[in-house]
Amino acid sequence: MRPYVFVNLAMSADGKISTRERRQVKISGSEDFERVDLIKADADGIMVGIGTVLADNPSLTVKSARRKGERKAAGREENPARIVVDSMARTPVDADILVKGSGKRIVAVSAAAPAGRVDALKERAEVVVAGEQTVDLAALMEALAGIGIRRLMVEGGGTLIWGLFQAGLVDELRTYVGSVVIGGSGAPTPADGEGFLAESEFPRLTLTGVERIDDGVLLTWQVKKEEGDRSLRG
Numbered sequence: 001m002r003p004y005v006f007v008n009l010a011m012s013a014d015g016k017i018s019t020r021e022r023r024q025v026k027i028s029g030s031e032d033f034e035r036v037d038l039i040k041a042d043a044d045g046i047m048v049g050i051g052t053v054l055a056d057n058p059s060l061t062v063k064s065a066r067r068k069g070e071r072k073a074a075g076r077e078e079n080p081a082r083i084v085v086d087s088m089a090r091t092p093v094d095a096d097i098l099v100k101g102s103g104k105r106i107v108a109v110s111a112a113a114p115a116g117r118v119d120a121l122k123e124r125a126e127v128v129v130a131g132e133q134t135v136d137l138a139a140l141m142e143a144l145a146g147i148g149i150r151r152l153m154v155e156g157g158g159t160l161i162w163g164l165f166q167a168g169l170v171d172e173l174r175t176y177v178g179s180v181v182i183g184g185s186g187a188p189t190p191a192d193g194e195g196f197l198a199e200s201e202f203p204r205l206t207l208t209g210v211e212r213i214d215d216g217v218l219l220t221w222q223v224k225k226e227e228g229d230r231s232l233r234g
Helices: 030-042 050-056 065-073 115-122 137-146 158-166
Strands: 004-011 045-049 081-085 105-109 126-129 151-156 172-177 205-213 216-223
Touching (some): 004 030, 030 151, 030 205, 030 216, 045 050, 050 081, 050 158, 081 137, 115 126, 151 158
Parallel strands (some): 004 172, 045 081, 081 105, 105 126
Antiparallel strands (some): 172 216
16 A cells, blocks of 8 residues: 655746756745645645755745644644655755654665765654665655555655656646746756656546636646556545
């Protein structure tokens, strides 16, 4: 079994998630920020890749005091478990994701990660070893399901999102399209990585929602699944 995985992201009207310098930019507004905080508070875990940690230094905490209180009243931590996919254990030990807010932190590394860096991270987080040279995302999902993570929110970046699609691990994609053009052939997109070569490999989506928010639009898709998928749906 594995968690129900939904990717949530914001991109420009021309399909970019940041500038070519990997500099974070404001794409959505206050209404969308509120939406993201709501779904964050409802999730059991939030996952990002090491590139996002190094570029943006996110905390991934729930911002609303009321929602934190509701989580505590339900017997949960104030914040969902925060998970970094980090094959070589490059997460700084003072990264906001490791030091801000209460709750479980998990860093997923490969067996090739330097032992000294892994030991340092163990002082701040639970370290999960999955894969030999890079993190085995399918094995990681099974490990997360084993500790009770049923709904997993993925916030980026493009390399991680592409890897999850490649492995057939995404159930839902929520994309906020903002009213701005970033441009640049080297600017990151929602799914970077190596990319799919054959059309037969493309993940197929079903559009299930269109909603105007702020000065943009939120698009929601379900990923068409193959027989035998064992996600914890919903």
